Amino acid sequence: MLSTESAKTITATLPAVRGALGEITALFYEKLFAARPELLRDLFNRGNQANGSQRQALAGSIAAFAGHLVAHPDSRPDTMLARIAHKHASLGVRADQYPIVREHLFAAIAEVLGDAVTDEVVRAWDEVYWLMAHALIALEKRLTYEAGVRDGSVWRPYRVVGRIRETAEVTTFLLRPADGAPVPPSRPGQYVSVQVQLPDGARQIRQYSLSGQLDGGLQISVKRVAAGRRAGESSEDPAGEISGHLHAHVHDGEILYVSPPFGEVVLSEDDGGPLLLASAGIGCTPMIGMLAHLAAAGSRRRILTAHADRSPSAHPFRTDLRRLTDKLSDATADLWYEEGAGDGDPTGAVTVRTGLMDLTRLAIPSGTTAYLCGPVPFMKAARAQLLASGLPAERIHYEVFGPDLGL
Numbered sequence: 001m002l003s004t005e006s007a008k009t010i011t012a013t014l015p016a017v018r019g020a021l022g023e024i025t026a027l028f029y030e031k032l033f034a035a036r037p038e039l040l041r042d043l044f045n046r047g048n049q050a051n052g053s054q055r056q057a058l059a060g061s062i063a064a065f066a067g068h069l070v071a072h073p074d075s076r077p078d079t080m081l082a083r084i085a086h087k088h089a090s091l092g093v094r095a096d097q098y099p100i101v102r103e104h105l106f107a108a109i110a111e112v113l114g115d116a117v118t119d120e121v122v123r124a125w126d127e128v129y130w131l132m133a134h135a136l137i138a139l140e141k142r143l144t145y146e147a148g149v150r151d152g153s154v155w156r157p158y159r160v161v162g163r164i165r166e167t168a169e170v171t172t173f174l175l176r177p178a179d180g181a182p183v184p185p186s187r188p189g190q191y192v193s194v195q196v197q198l199p200d201g202a203r204q205i206r207q208y209s210l211s212g213q214l215d216g217g218l219q220i221s222v223k224r225v226a227a228g229r230r231a232g233e234s235s236e237d238p239a240g241e242i243s244g245h246l247h248a249h250v251h252d253g254e255i256l257y258v259s260p261p262f263g264e265v266v267l268s269e270d271d272g273g274p275l276l277l278a279s280a281g282i283g284c285t286p287m288i289g290m291l292a293h294l295a296a297a298g299s300r301r302r303i304l305t306a307h308a309d310r311s312p313s314a315h316p317f318r319t320d321l322r323r324l325t326d327k328l329s330d331a332t333a334d335l336w337y338e339e340g341a342g343d344g345d346p347t348g349a350v351t352v353r354t355g356l357m358d359l360t361r362l363a364i365p366s367g368t369t370a371y372l373c374g375p376v377p378f379m380k381a382a383r384a385q386l387l388a389s390g391l392p393a394e395r396i397h398y399e400v401f402g403p404d405l406g407l
């Protein structure tokens with residue numbers, strides 16, 4: 001818990017910190033990477049740094065944590081802490097790196113807020129920082145231990161034993177441990193981090209959801225991110241570095257360094273109630289992994305799958321989705337394609353429509369637990385439709401394929 005004195009100081013300075021977050025984060029990363037260039041090369045996602053998408057996540061979450069401590073002193077924002085701890089654990093973030101982040105973050109805060117940063121202010125924010133850091137360190141230690149990591153490194157060599165072309169843009173990689181060790185346990189919905197050595201010597205890391213079950217191995221499916229222009233921009237964004245590398249250069253027999261599975265957005269097996277798995281585009285990977293698990297377990301739950309894509313040919317796992325749906329005793333799938341669908345009557349358990357996903361068209365049973373994955377605007381729209389259909393917010397879970405700025 002935060003001391004009463006610090007709580008007062010945090011309440012007084014939180015608006016100024018929130019107001020200057022953009023400036024603070026930019027300066028923080030500048031300082032951090034100037035002092036420790038290896039962190040940008042081998043740990044942080046340099047694509048996210050270049051496009052600015054991760055920048056506010058770290059400092060923003062500390063401000064959110066501070067806000068929570070002063071508003072609800074008796075509780076912890078567990079969902080937020082779990083999301084960060086799982087991500088850190090999968091990246092191999094170490095306890096001894098927390099003082100480095102603290103040093104550069106506080107230097108940035110002092111420089112941006114100037115004289116407002118008195119000793120008292122530093123003391124109060126230090127308390128917040130270490131409360132959060134120690135909570136994360138404890139969670140990360142437990143998660144890595146549970147994942148079987150004993151020697152301090154999360155990275156293990158896996159051999160690519162097969163590639164499957166799902167669509168023109170998506171390829172599945174089948175991976176087996178190259179060191180003969182058993183495959184670590186996973187829960188449906190989890191992801192692994194993959195570390196790739198690039199031609200310039202950098203070892204960049206990205207996360208990929210487990211997209212199915214492979215005996216004695218792991219399966220991931222990667223969408224190649226093409227170069228392209230965002231609406232309203234004149235210059236073109238470059239092609240994705242790691243997805244492009246995996247597609248172009250990683251073939252059968254190659255070794256990839258892979259973390260054990262982590263991730264807190266996992267299939268709830270508690271109440272055996274109805275499930276809704278709603279995805280768009282490459283967001284189908286954790287959903288197809290969950291569905292494969294349910295089918296293998298012979299689940300009798302009511303399962304609604306909903307997927308949106310550009311066209312049938314762009315939809316990864318289209319045939320697997322149909323096969324798994326048919327195999328389950330009480331499952332249906334609803335598909336929306338922007339083009340090429342051809343509206344029609346339901347074919348067996350699968351209904352195909354043209355246009356954007358509209359979950360209000362589904363009869364969602366009460367007590368449903370929903371999982372969402374896809375682009376953020378898609379998930380916002382889907383969540384709003386589910387809330388409007390009467391599903392309580394705590395039953396709606398979502399996975400973001402990037403930094404979760406909603407934290």
Ligand SMILES: Cc1cc2nc3c(=O)[nH]c(=O)nc-3n(C[C@H](O)[C@H](O)[C@H](O)COP(=O)(O)OP(=O)(O)OC[C@H]3O[C@@H](n4cnc5c(N)ncnc54)[C@H](O)[C@@H]3O)c2cc1C
Nearest residue numbers: 047050051207208209222223237240241242243285401402
């Ligand atoms: C939990 C989780 C699960 C995931 N699961 C999957 C999955 O199952 N399948 C999957 O395909 N992906 C998944 N992802 C996404 C994946 O981790 C990568 O983010 C994705 O593959 C893109 O990585 P990249 O290296 O190819 O692109 P990056 O090189 O990281 O580029 C990302 C974006 O930034 C832009 N960019 C890069 N540099 C610049 C610059 N200088 N200026 C402007 N823009 C720039 C690129 O154009 C691109 O749009 C998941 C992510 C998370 C967090």
Ligand code: HEM
Nearest residue numbers: 043044045048054057058061087093097098101133403404
């Ligand atoms: C109290 C301290 C810290 C907080 C509050 C924090 C917070 C966060 C948050 C919110 C994210 C984004 C999570 C998401 O994906 O949604 C993140 C990601 C990350 N954090 Fe931390 N973090 C802290 C310390 C550290 C430390 C010590 C390191 C290691 C030097 C580190 C390295 C990373 C990396 C590499 C990512 C992924 C970024 C990317 O790949 O784009 N963090 N952290």
